[in-house]
Amino acid sequence: MISNEELAERLFPEIHIGLEELEARYPARNLPEGAYVTRFAPSPTGFLHTGSLFTSLISYTAAKRSGGVYFFRLEDTDTKRTIQGSDRDLIEQLAHFGIVADEGYFPDGDKGEYGPYRQSARADIYKAVIKELIKRGRAYPDFATPEDLDAIRKIQEEKKELPGYYGVYARDRNLSNEERLARIEAGTPWVIRFYSNGDHNRKVKFTDAIRGEIELQDNDTDVVILKSDGLPTYHFAHVVDDHFMRTNLITRGEEWIPSTPIHLDMFRALGWKPPKYAHIPSIMKLENGNRRKLSKRKDPEAAVSYFLEQGYPPESLLVYLMSIANSNFEEWTIAHKSFDRDAFPFSIKKISSEGALFDQDKLSYFSKEVIAAMPLEEEFGAVKEYAGLFDAPLAAKINEDPDYIKTILNIGKGIKNPRKDYAKWSDVSPLIAFFFDEEYEKIVANGLPFKEGLTPEFIRDFLDDVRQNMPFGTDEATWFDAIKTIGARHGYAASNGDYKRNPEAYVGSVSDCAEMVRIAIVGRNQSPNLHEVLGIIGKDRVLARLDRVISLF
Numbered sequence: 001m002i003s004n005e006e007l008a009e010r011l012f013p014e015i016h017i018g019l020e021e022l023e024a025r026y027p028a029r030n031l032p033e034g035a036y037v038t039r040f041a042p043s044p045t046g047f048l049h050t051g052s053l054f055t056s057l058i059s060y061t062a063a064k065r066s067g068g069v070y071f072f073r074l075e076d077t078d079t080k081r082t083i084q085g086s087d088r089d090l091i092e093q094l095a096h097f098g099i100v101a102d103e104g105y106f107p108d109g110d111k112g113e114y115g116p117y118r119q120s121a122r123a124d125i126y127k128a129v130i131k132e133l134i135k136r137g138r139a140y141p142d143f144a145t146p147e148d149l150d151a152i153r154k155i156q157e158e159k160k161e162l163p164g165y166y167g168v169y170a171r172d173r174n175l176s177n178e179e180r181l182a183r184i185e186a187g188t189p190w191v192i193r194f195y196s197n198g199d200h201n202r203k204v205k206f207t208d209a210i211r212g213e214i215e216l217q218d219n220d221t222d223v224v225i226l227k228s229d230g231l232p233t234y235h236f237a238h239v240v241d242d243h244f245m246r247t248n249l250i251t252r253g254e255e256w257i258p259s260t261p262i263h264l265d266m267f268r269a270l271g272w273k274p275p276k277y278a279h280i281p282s283i284m285k286l287e288n289g290n291r292r293k294l295s296k297r298k299d300p301e302a303a304v305s306y307f308l309e310q311g312y313p314p315e316s317l318l319v320y321l322m323s324i325a326n327s328n329f330e331e332w333t334i335a336h337k338s339f340d341r342d343a344f345p346f347s348i349k350k351i352s353s354e355g356a357l358f359d360q361d362k363l364s365y366f367s368k369e370v371i372a373a374m375p376l377e378e379e380f381g382a383v384k385e386y387a388g389l390f391d392a393p394l395a396a397k398i399n400e401d402p403d404y405i406k407t408i409l410n411i412g413k414g415i416k417n418p419r420k421d422y423a424k425w426s427d428v429s430p431l432i433a434f435f436f437d438e439e440y441e442k443i444v445a446n447g448l449p450f451k452e453g454l455t456p457e458f459i460r461d462f463l464d465d466v467r468q469n470m471p472f473g474t475d476e477a478t479w480f481d482a483i484k485t486i487g488a489r490h491g492y493a494a495s496n497g498d499y500k501r502n503p504e505a506y507v508g509s510v511s512d513c514a515e516m517v518r519i520a521i522v523g524r525n526q527s528p529n530l531h532e533v534l535g536i537i538g539k540d541r542v543l544a545r546l547d548r549v550i551s552l553f
């Protein structure tokens, strides 16, 4: 008779470390009561997904707020899907959002005492645990081929039984150890499966930090824990890594909820205390009236890079994601007149279990606030960086006259109610175009939006008067009085009150009059404060623009 001990030894002769030594190598962390140890554990299979940024923001914030540790683990066991370089990209993109791990995998070397933090470098640890499970009769080598598994599925379908490799269907769980070794020695490919003692007629309960108590059918499937390539599956790696890395709050996507009974089953078999789980809701999208998850294939906003290319400041996206994480955040920003995430009392419990719909307007709203509150130098630096990457004409303008751009960006800044012109850096070019003479010329060539019904003579006479009599270098009130006086000569009401009492008596209101001037100078009927704009463009260029427009009529 070959014992389980002997089987374990024959399968993994190279493994000499046992569970006790692993426990000692990775001792309980010395942290204050209530401190969370969280992690972000992506697979290096591509770009940073918006949902992943959301999850990592929550993991990071939960750890930081509680005086705990946030670490980064690279889950690179699916070698076929691994994309070279995406580990570095993920870490750099997260760093761009200020999410830098306290410990974990870094492309230039691990940091921390609980590593290695790259799963492919942890094979010996997984094997040591498996060796122990085999000794305890809680894991075994399995030889089922894909065809065998298909045949089992067919029988289950016919008998209307639950699908899966469990109980009597777990064909190889009762092979003798002699048979197992004979097959292995004959070169039959094998994997290792977990031997479940669960029962799918029973329920297991666990408390989710977001959703409260969750009750699910118990696991009884003998899941694969070690693949034929010698690497673990997600289920097993999660249990082993989060145990030895001493993670105490698992923040992961809600798609893992149905697998949690498998993980609890393994924690039980190993006699380990399971961590707390917080299953993070997915970010949703509305399509034809139906909610669905943001999709990598269909939605550009599923990739974080999309927001960076559009020029949203990282902080804008984080503030927006915080408003999804805790729905009371927006109320808090209004009450505190602040968008400082760090000052907000974030709470895991307050995360809504229902996935929020991605809301572009909300993102724009928050982003305008974030940009409006940004100090000028910071805003200028960000615009410059963005232009260097994505907007060559703007970069050239910045290079030529940085102070001119700064002056433009500074309009309505640093005051009680700062202007909220830009939601993203790609808004800057079109909004500031009229400050440049060549661009102004293009706008004029496309036609100026003067109100219909005004005769060419009227427009010409009015603008002529403005050209002769509009003062420069005065304060705003003096300038505006002069505009009113000019307007009055052409039939505009001198006050809004006069106009309201008797609109028929006038060509238009004071604002209609100012709009005429605005259209002539900037080419549009909207712009930041016109008096400031005139000051920036300067007398000579303003007069030249008036001449240009007058010549059209």
Ligand code: GLU
Pocket: 040, 041, 042, 043, 075, 238, 251, 252, 253
């Ligand atoms: N690598 C897994 C994923 O990308 C991690 C899930 C987890 O956080 O446990 O989905």
